Amino acid sequence: MTSLSWSTPAPGGGRRPQGAPMGHAAMRSANMSLLLRVLRSRGGSSRAALAQETGLSKAAVTTLVGELAERGLVQEGRVERRGTVGRPGTEVRLDGRRVAGVGVELNVDYLAVCLRDLAGEVRFTSSIPMPSQAGPGPDGARSHPPALVIDRAARQVQEALDVAAAESLWIAGITVAPPGPIDYAASTVRFASTLGWEAVPLGEELARRLGPDHPELALENDAKLSALAEAPRLAQRGIEDLVYLTGDNGVGAGIIAEGRLIRGWSGFSGEVGHIGVEPGGEPCRCGRRGCWETLVGLDRVLAVLDPQDPALSALVPMQERLARLRTLLEEGDPRLLQRFSALAEDLVRGAGVLMDVLNPRALVLGGYFGYFADVLVGPVQAALDARLLADGGRVEVSGSSHGLFAAAVGGAAVAVERVLENPMLAPTVPR
Ligand SMILES: [Zn+2]
Numbered sequence: 001m002t003s004l005s006w007s008t009p010a011p012g013g014g015r016r017p018q019g020a021p022m023g024h025a026a027m028r029s030a031n032m033s034l035l036l037r038v039l040r041s042r043g044g045s046s047r048a049a050l051a052q053e054t055g056l057s058k059a060a061v062t063t064l065v066g067e068l069a070e071r072g073l074v075q076e077g078r079v080e081r082r083g084t085v086g087r088p089g090t091e092v093r094l095d096g097r098r099v100a101g102v103g104v105e106l107n108v109d110y111l112a113v114c115l116r117d118l119a120g121e122v123r124f125t126s127s128i129p130m131p132s133q134a135g136p137g138p139d140g141a142r143s144h145p146p147a148l149v150i151d152r153a154a155r156q157v158q159e160a161l162d163v164a165a166a167e168s169l170w171i172a173g174i175t176v177a178p179p180g181p182i183d184y185a186a187s188t189v190r191f192a193s194t195l196g197w198e199a200v201p202l203g204e205e206l207a208r209r210l211g212p213d214h215p216e217l218a219l220e221n222d223a224k225l226s227a228l229a230e231a232p233r234l235a236q237r238g239i240e241d242l243v244y245l246t247g248d249n250g251v252g253a254g255i256i257a258e259g260r261l262i263r264g265w266s267g268f269s270g271e272v273g274h275i276g277v278e279p280g281g282e283p284c285r286c287g288r289r290g291c292w293e294t295l296v297g298l299d300r301v302l303a304v305l306d307p308q309d310p311a312l313s314a315l316v317p318m319q320e321r322l323a324r325l326r327t328l329l330e331e332g333d334p335r336l337l338q339r340f341s342a343l344a345e346d347l348v349r350g351a352g353v354l355m356d357v358l359n360p361r362a363l364v365l366g367g368y369f370g371y372f373a374d375v376l377v378g379p380v381q382a383a384l385d386a387r388l389l390a391d392g393g394r395v396e397v398s399g400s401s402h403g404l405f406a407a408a409v410g411g412a413a414v415a416v417e418r419v420l421e422n423p424m425l426a427p428t429v430p431r
Helices: 024-042 047-054 058-070 146-166 202-210 222-235 298-302 318-330 334-358 367-371 373-386 403-421
Strands: 074-079 090-094 099-106 110-117 122-129 170-177 188-192 197-200 217-219 242-247 251-257 362-366 396-399
Touching: 024 047, 024 058, 024 074, 024 090, 024 403, 047 058, 047 090, 058 074, 099 146, 099 222, 099 403, 110 146, 110 403, 122 146, 122 318, 122 403, 146 170, 146 202, 170 202, 170 222, 170 403, 188 202, 202 217, 222 242, 222 251, 222 362, 222 403, 242 334, 242 367, 251 334, 298 334, 298 367, 318 334, 318 367, 318 403, 334 362, 334 373, 362 367, 362 373, 367 373, 367 403, 373 396
Parallel strands: 099 170, 170 217, 242 362, 362 396
Antiparallel strands: 074 090, 099 110, 110 122, 188 197, 242 251
């Protein structure tokens, strides 16, 4: 078993200080949480085995399992056939189908929503191009006013909540992923350079639109959520140190070290797009020159196409735009072939720095890098191997397993985790 923590508390988040006294209700909740975690990692288990595993008495396990069943979190399974003497035990299983979380990703190119249950099954998903309006200037640059974006996001979330209600799912929480650093205490996006946002009270504005009865809502950075979504796949193989790189017009990193998400003291960890890799290079959104994302941002790839190419249109869904790029690449478009062969090299210019600083065992390519994993993973792996200082430091490169909308999947997974932290949040199920 690995000690992967999905729900590292946010800076300033309220977690009981170590050693503080625990009330009866808190103790019961903690023990229920322990049972759920054992059931999740073990699958089904008898009450006796649960008692043995957790150190709780059999009587306590029976009471707690009863309460978990009332809340629809566990169910009685098949009878165990042990082939030994004595009464066969009834198996208790995690019931992952009644509780779900919602993840929302705001990206410069799209708005995606995912409804995922405790069992990890995606029950509903939707995505639309990022709402925008034409700018006033002669270049017609499109902008993303917060009110317009949040209105549309609220409608998409409501759609997911309606699906959940129709399927009798209880929603443990909603996690929203904006593409930039977050002020966790204020539920505000500090800035998102790709959207042109600064100090946007996203949490409050979205909550207001969802009405007074909305589920608990939290913000988390897109790359961090994508890393959390990917972590279980790697943890199964004992890998607890990973860097997830998400690529769109900007580049972000989600860092998991020793099984824990690293936020940094103010939540700014992983803002890697502005690592300087080319002194005196192209001007960047941030005002400096030669930042990593001026070399590997998606807009840099798109810039080699004809201005009229549909892959450039912000009004076309992202998957179609990327599919168009793939078609051109497969047809041997020389501009794209050249760009992609340089892209792997440019990726390593920044990724190499991250590997030296963080020494992860896995590097996961997400966003559009992940969409083109078949083209990029090989060359990136080879280039990183070539610059290794010692044999022990090799990193394993792979593409994201949750596709383009990994942050929404991760957001839903993090939201539903609230119920594993505190099972008493789940309402009792009417019989
Ligand atoms: Zn920059």
